[in-house]
Amino acid sequence: MGATQETMHHVGTLDMFMKQIGRIVELNGEQIAVFRDSSDRIYAVENRNPHPKGGPLAEGIVSGHYLYDPLYDWKIDLTTGLVQAPDTGQVKVYEVKVENGGVWIGA
Amino acid sequence: MNTHKPKLVVIGNGMAGISTVEQILKLTTQFEITVFGSEPHPNYNRIMLSYVLEGSKTIDDIVLNDWQWYADNGITLHTGTKVVKIDETHKEVVTEEGMRVPYDKVIIATGSNSFILPIPGSDKQGVIGFRDIADCNQMLEAAKTYKKAAVIGGGLLGLEAAKGLVQLGMDVTVVHLMEDLMERQLDHQAALMLRAELERQGIKFKMQAQTVELLGGERVSGLRFADDTVLDAEFVVMAVGIKPNVEVARNSGIEVNRGIVVNDYMQTSMKDVYSVGECNEHRGVCYGLVAPLFEQGMVLAKHICGVETAAYEGSVVSTKLKISGVDVFSTGEFIDGPEHTVIVSKDDWKRTYKKILLKDGIMVGAVLYGDITDSAELQKLIKQKTTMTDELYNTLMGTGCCGSGAKKAATVETMSDDEIVCGCNGVTKGSIIDAVTNQGLTTVDEIKACTGATRSCGGCKPVVEQILQYVLGDGFKTAAKQGICGCTTLSRDEIVAEIKAKGLQTTKEVMHVLGWNEPEGCSKCRPALNYYLGMIYPDTHEDEKESRFVNERMNANIQKDGTYTVVPRMYGGVTTPEDLKKIADVSLKYDVKVVKVTGGQRLDLIGVKKEDLPKVWEELGMPSGYAYAKSLRTVKTCVGSQFCRFGTQDSMSMGALLERKFERIDYPAKFKMAVNGCPRNCAEACTKDIGIVGNDGGWEIFIGGNGGIKARLADSLCKVKTDEELIEVCGAVIQYYRETGNYLERTSEWVERVGLEQIKAVAVDDLNHRRELVERVEFALKQAEEPWSKMLNDHDSRSKMFHSVEMKG
Ligand SMILES: Cc1cc2nc3c(=O)[nH]c(=O)nc-3n(C[C@H](O)[C@H](O)[C@H](O)COP(=O)(O)OP(=O)(O)OC[C@H]3O[C@@H](n4cnc5c(N)ncnc54)[C@H](O)[C@@H]3O)c2cc1C
Ligand code: HEM
Ligand code: SF4
Ligand code: FES
Numbered sequence: 040m041g042a043t044q045e046t047m048h049h050v051g052t053l054d055m056f057m058k059q060i061g062r063i064v065e066l067n068g069e070q071i072a073v074f075r076d077s078s079d080r081i082y083a084v085e086n087r088n089p090h091p092k093g094g095p096l097a098e099g100i101v102s103g104h105y106l107y108d109p110l111y112d113w114k115i116d117l118t119t120g121l122v123q124a125p126d127t128g129q130v131k132v133y134e135v136k137v138e139n140g141g142v143w144i145g146a
Numbered sequence: 147m148n149t150h151k152p153k154l155v156v157i158g159n160g161m162a163g164i165s166t167v168e169q170i171l172k173l174t175t176q177f178e179i180t181v182f183g184s185e186p187h188p189n190y191n192r193i194m195l196s197y198v199l200e201g202s203k204t205i206d207d208i209v210l211n212d213w214q215w216y217a218d219n220g221i222t223l224h225t226g227t228k229v230v231k232i233d234e235t236h237k238e239v240v241t242e243e244g245m246r247v248p249y250d251k252v253i254i255a256t257g258s259n260s261f262i263l264p265i266p267g268s269d270k271q272g273v274i275g276f277r278d279i280a281d282c283n284q285m286l287e288a289a290k291t292y293k294k295a296a297v298i299g300g301g302l303l304g305l306e307a308a309k310g311l312v313q314l315g316m317d318v319t320v321v322h323l324m325e326d327l328m329e330r331q332l333d334h335q336a337a338l339m340l341r342a343e344l345e346r347q348g349i350k351f352k353m354q355a356q357t358v359e360l361l362g363g364e365r366v367s368g369l370r371f372a373d374d375t376v377l378d379a380e381f382v383v384m385a386v387g388i389k390p391n392v393e394v395a396r397n398s399g400i401e402v403n404r405g406i407v408v409n410d411y412m413q414t415s416m417k418d419v420y421s422v423g424e425c426n427e428h429r430g431v432c433y434g435l436v437a438p439l440f441e442q443g444m445v446l447a448k449h450i451c452g453v454e455t456a457a458y459e460g461s462v463v464s465t466k467l468k469i470s471g472v473d474v475f476s477t478g479e480f481i482d483g484p485e486h487t488v489i490v491s492k493d494d495w496k497r498t499y500k501k502i503l504l505k506d507g508i509m510v511g512a513v514l515y516g517d518i519t520d521s522a523e524l525q526k527l528i529k530q531k532t533t534m535t536d537e538l539y540n541t542l543m544g545t546g547c548c549g550s551g552a553k554k555a556a557t558v559e560t561m562s563d564d565e566i567v568c569g570c571n572g573v574t575k576g577s578i579i580d581a582v583t584n585q586g587l588t589t590v591d592e593i594k595a596c597t598g599a600t601r602s603c604g605g606c607k608p609v610v611e612q613i614l615q616y617v618l619g620d621g622f623k624t625a626a627k628q629g630i631c632g633c634t635t636l637s638r639d640e641i642v643a644e645i646k647a648k649g650l651q652t653t654k655e656v657m658h659v660l661g662w663n664e665p666e667g668c669s670k671c672r673p674a675l676n677y678y679l680g681m682i683y684p685d686t687h688e689d690e691k692e693s694r695f696v697n698e699r700m701n702a703n704i705q706k707d708g709t710y711t712v713v714p715r716m717y718g719g720v721t722t723p724e725d726l727k728k729i730a731d732v733s734l735k736y737d738v739k740v741v742k743v744t745g746g747q748r749l750d751l752i753g754v755k756k757e758d759l760p761k762v763w764e765e766l767g768m769p770s771g772y773a774y775a776k777s778l779r780t781v782k783t784c785v786g787s788q789f790c791r792f793g794t795q796d797s798m799s800m801g802a803l804l805e806r807k808f809e810r811i812d813y814p815a816k817f818k819m820a821v822n823g824c825p826r827n828c829a830e831a832c833t834k835d836i837g838i839v840g841n842d843g844g845w846e847i848f849i850g851g852n853g854g855i856k857a858r859l860a861d862s863l864c865k866v867k868t869d870e871e872l873i874e875v876c877g878a879v880i881q882y883y884r885e886t887g888n889y890l891e892r893t894s895e896w897v898e899r900v901g902l903e904q905i906k907a908v909a910v911d912d913l914n915h916r917r918e919l920v921e922r923v924e925f926a927l928k929q930a931e932e933p934w935s936k937m938l939n940d941h942d943s944r945s946k947m948f949h950s951v952e953m954k955g
Contacts, residue, residue, distance in 0.1 A: 051951055057943070059692035060699070063950035070950070077654075077666060091202070095708035098696035100669045107669035109696040109704060114668070125595045127207070 045134060045145040053140050061097035066146050071133055072097035074117060081135045082117035083144045089128030151178040152250040155239045157229045157394055159183025161192055162423025162439040163255030164211055165572050169447030171219055179221045180247055186226040187279055188213055195282045196468050199310030205279060231397040234416055251450060254395055254406060254421040258388035267360030273382045276307045288381045289314035296369055296379035298357055300327040302467060304385035309469045312348045319350040319377060321357060331465040331476040336499050336515040343472050390425045390432050405432040410457035412446040422446050435463055440572040444564050462529050475521040478511030478528045479503055491543060507533050522609050558612040568599035568606040575613060582617045631670035633662045638888045642678055653693055674889035680812055681884050684926035697774035701933045702759055712751045712762055713771035718783045718801030719747030732765050746780030757949050763934040770934045778817045781805040786823030793823030795840025808880060810930035814887030832859045835893040836876055845872045849879060850897030858894040861902050864910045878909035878916045881923035
């Protein structure tokens, strides 16, 4: 945040992402876990588990706009990055845009 | 008419002050509340600083009430602001900067300060106490620069600090004045055992040493003891005790002894001024633990709100050291004197120690070391001044552990409602009961989410379970049998019946038609439904990758760093030099971190990158070993009649045959088998889902064994004469388990739930039924595909699932 301006990057087309199965996008050296939900909404979060032991997120189970992380089964809201009770934490969320079948991520 | 809310000012933003405010807010919103805290942080869990130091929690993790909480409750919070006195004449609280805030009532909750030894040099740089976040941060910083540390004080706090510093890589010596560690909580025996264990964990000790001076220039460089010996240390933590922080009270003319003197309702000598927590002294006692202050806070809150309450009459204190791998617990009176009857059991082999003290037959205290499972029970009995009986003695000191369930529930029954069940989070029995009765909660997890009980150390879980059982009574069983997860109230059997009756085909359809309250389910029900559908429609159900746990979706085991483990099939645990060579070549080429022999006689290739998985499978050219699946994992074999001088049956061939035959289809949970050539049982059939033991005229089949988290020896199911019959019975048992097992239910639990007799009747004795089961399992087996080669041919999924999208920045 702060003064740096986010730019939107075109990272591919919608059909490169399977429904409810995450895929990693590497952008500016960062790993971003991108998810497409069952109604074709796209979410992008940092591919780093907010659990103290870390690990990836992209392989979790997607339900609505929630993700169950693959290692510890924490429930994470993909729209806000917030970990749901009783666990706590937050992952970084990136801005996304889907336009004419193209997927854009702000970073 | 007075339209102003009465003003309540709380001095001290710590555990006692804020838990009292929380209690008050539960009772009324009539007060306008202002809180002063001298630290710059919102309210946090001081106890957990030990975990922050040890590295298992961060400061953010231990915040109890964040800034938003104060705002939401209309509380004015002044952090970094020290109160210096209470001006009784003007009824105002005065801060260091001269701010004056009027009050109707005041609660002093200023806690304690670390006691710093009054010896030369104790004001040098690098000498600190262990009390707050600032101290904790200093230790974390110091560990980056300095190597040698000394902790003065071998009590609870000192030991936790020492462990934390060791964990941070420092060389730590604990200096203790007494002969025994934690002499205020433990007896000599337990203290010795504790010291031995902590030495094993890397802490050094210098006992019976009186520090008389801290050496060094501006910064500390060492300690000098009474006998003139010297210990080098670049960093010193003093943990020799705490001093109630009575400054505000003293400045205001309130009666102070060691702590601020209060009566049974936490009233001080000044009108409308109360004191709670470590800063006060009640009936001559200053407490230094959280449980008493929660109890005091509860009485105070009711009193201040004008709600009738029993008087606070003091607390029985219990102690637990928060160092992993060290279980120490003490409660009540634990140092035996001539007035006590002492019951002791000491076990040097298991390194456990248990002592219960009686006075006139009544239990007054206990010490546990090594095994603290009875701590909650003992605490309760001692608090209630229970008389020791033969029966109690047997349950507490006996080796057996039968039939104590009923009694446990009864102890919960006699607990008072405001007794604290979860010490970490200050949750009372009453609030748990409220949550259960008013919100219809039925599981420990729900109670955790709602009240916070069991969230932190988990020590209170047994009691929470007992309360659940006590409140729900018979309903506990019915309630426990409720939905397969939070998304539905339907049980497994109901779901399976509905799927069949309504012909439901996909998880989505099931959730929709059966009224799931979470439209796309969760990580518990989605994989379960996917399994049930596959079991019911082996030929038509389209497996849902998105409902599979990562391991099964990727067909490899995820490791904590996000790499994967690949395990090729080796039927019966037998391989060839050619295959071994291939495994070695592929491991080298793909930079496998470790090759490990597994417990099931297979080879783990650990540390394969996700994008390399398809190539690794391809180049191995072997089938998947299913080390990740809820499916047949391995069939362990012994050498058998091919080579073994004792072998009567060819266990290697039979193992390989069974593994080939029953692999690939889904089971409710992972499934392991073993085949032995003779009753010597070298392949350990007794801990497998199906264990087979060869004998001179055939085979004996065992089921329901488990070597895992709940070890269970397998039960003998039957004996068979021929190989054909062996395969048939195995098939029938497997299918019966597939059809009736709950998802994730191992056979060890399944056998106990369904009953060995029932399984025997259906899968062995009733030949018609047996044949039908075998037909159904054969049908399912026919549909199964090898997952690795299948994925290799699916080019679309292969790139989408295994490869990331790379963007140039
Ligand atoms: C590292 C550590 C581990 C512990 N482990 C355990 C454990 O395992 N089990 C257990 O039961 N107990 C444990 N304790 C003890 C427990 O933390 C205390 O009993 C408890 O915090 C006391 O609560 P309190 O509110 O009385 O004091 P505190 O929590 O210390 O709160 C007092 C607050 O008042 C503020 N304050 C003081 N003076 C003023 C002033 N003049 N103006 C404004 N604000 C002021 C202070 O900044 C402080 O935040 C541990 C303590 C420590 C330090
Ligand atoms: C934040 C506060 C506390 C923390 C972090 C803490 C930490 C722990 C830990 C790590 C355990 C071991 C759990 C296990 O692995 O089995 C434990 C057990 C226990 N704690 Fe706490 N403790 C806290 C406060 C208390 C208090 C105040 C009490 C009682 C007054 C208490 C009573 C117990 C009991 C009885 C057990 C043992 C339960 C059992 O093993 O059956 N705890 N605690
Ligand atoms: S179980 Fe019997 S046949 Fe198998 S290796 Fe052991 S002794 Fe030999
Ligand atoms: S007592 Fe530690 S979580 Fe409840």
